Amino acid sequence: MWGVTPDIADSLQMLGLSFVLSAVIGAEREYHHKDAGLRTHILVGLGSALFTVVSAYGFAELIGDRPADPGRIAAQVVTGIGFLGAGVIFTRSNVVHGLTTAATIWLVAAVGMACGAQLPLVATAVTLGYLVLIPLLGTLTARMPKAHADSVLALRYRDGQGVLRSILSTATDLGFRAAVLDVTETAEHTVEVRARFTGKPDQHELITTLSALDGVERVAAVGEG
Known part of the structure; x- marks a missing residue:
């Protein structure tokens, strides 16, 4: 045994x-x-x-x-x-x-x-x-070269401080092309924008960088709806 x-x-x-x-x-x-x-x-x-x-x-x-x-x-x-x-x-x-x-x-x-x-x-x-x-x-x-991907983000930022210009230039520096889909002004002197960013598949870096900009209050990924 x-x-x-x-x-x-x-x-x-x-x-x-x-x-x-x-x-x-x-x-x-x-x-x-x-x-x-x-x-x-x-x-x-x-x-x-x-x-x-x-x-x-x-x-x-x-x-x-x-x-x-x-x-x-x-x-x-x-x-x-x-x-x-x-x-x-x-x-x-x-x-x-x-x-x-x-x-x-x-x-x-x-x-x-x-x-x-x-x-x-x-x-x-x-x-x-x-x-x-x-x-x-x-x-x-x-x-390897990566295929371009679209990311639609909803952003809320303070109005009148040139924040949108800073958002678009920062996205360009990161290698994304940006297109504003719609803009909505709110009663709290803020603006909400829905924009499409075309570039690298990983949108995590884009969201993190835009969220850190002065005047930006919120950045979130959304569907195009």
Whole structure:
């Protein structure tokens, strides 16, 4: 019962390999100060490998000669990792954060499953590919030209102080083209403007910069209506 059979010895080696490979990827995420770091990736990779090993070998004595599906438990790992990855994705100011971290958790689970399925070369190659390609892809995507996008913003500012001129010139300096859609004067000596800004897809920087201008009381993204 407690003897170390060749299958068990191989499985222990693969669990050790999954620990090492998951730690390598987790260390890279930890170095970049991501929420899911070394410990999370080790647990995901090692747990995925263990589930795969249990699925392949854990029920051999129970089922006897009956047909078995070694992937019955391992297949559920993919679903479970999907829920775990969704937990690290959040939205702030219409900007989605955590997608790369969620994808990395998913990748570590796949590496762990490859180890559990006795595919050490595949798991190692994928880990090395991650370490080499991710920084390279980050550099390439940063240099790629981005398609222009439209952002419609509602702005409220104090009247008579040249604020609108400052808004338009600031937007131009940031690389946006501005077009005023409508203007409404209010009773509190303020003006509300709805304007379309065409430029970079990320409007977070635009909203933050315009909100900091003197005389601007409110900046918010709206639909064109």
